[in-house]
Amino acid sequence: MLQPKYFFHWSLFSFFTLILFACNQEDVESVEIRDVQTQFEEDDTDLLSFLQTHFYNYEDFVAAPDDYNLRIQIDTLAGENAGYTPLIDQVRSKQIEITNSDGQVIDHTLYYLVVREGKGQKPSEVDSTYVRYTGRLLDGAIFDSRELPVWFNLPDVVPGFREGIPEFRSGSFQENADGTYTFFDYGQGALFIPSGLGYYASSQPGIPAYSPLVFTFSLFVMKATDHDGDSVLSAEEDINQDGNPFNDDTDGDGTANMYDSDDDGDGVPTRDEIDRDENGVPGDSDGDGTPNYLDPDSAT
16 A cells, blocks of 8 residues: 655645555545644544554564564553553654645654664665565554565655655665575664654545554665756755755746756756766856756856
């Protein structure tokens, strides 16, 4: 179910109008659009209750820190499990801004559990990642699971997943004699996502509208991505350095720089302007402090 889903990035409008490639439009139920702030508060209450009443198999990871056959198992704190440490005492949180249809910015809390951080590189929110994952609802129902790893372009998945994965690191791998690969030293964790960072009002197969989501996952490999092929990595197209490459549109043409092969709209492709001297440094022909590829006045 964690198939690519396109967003007008950071705008809640996307939750109401766009659907997964895997779903036919007639499969999406028509539901009442709820107040974003109220829905977040309800989701946060449900997520906190879940975190207070559940635990994961941390003892297994403590006992075998180098055993990468271990999988994260989440269970209820009840009966013989009542003495375990609840997830609420182990998770971290991250505030994600979502802008509703009225232009109001509402912070949403993403909770994440770091079981193994990993020893490789951290991806950005706009990189590609090779992951194994299982997605569940709060009642434990599995709506999707990939035992064989799959590549995800992070800009194309739900915001909670896109924002949570960069808190982890990739690992290493070796090729075996039979042509298979063994991965190790990779990040493993869980994400606890309010519906506003998931599918919100859009119901999906196995996911009712307004459902908080729980993902357990392993991050095997990350790849820094240049989505528009302009020789500038997408993560480096965050011109205003606010941590959000999706809102940078230098030429105001409605296409974010990370998807725009001519960032300044001067008719010269970015890849032909960025380093005319071939010295590894973005050029600034007119010396005005703005690199050529972002400066429409320096096309010649």
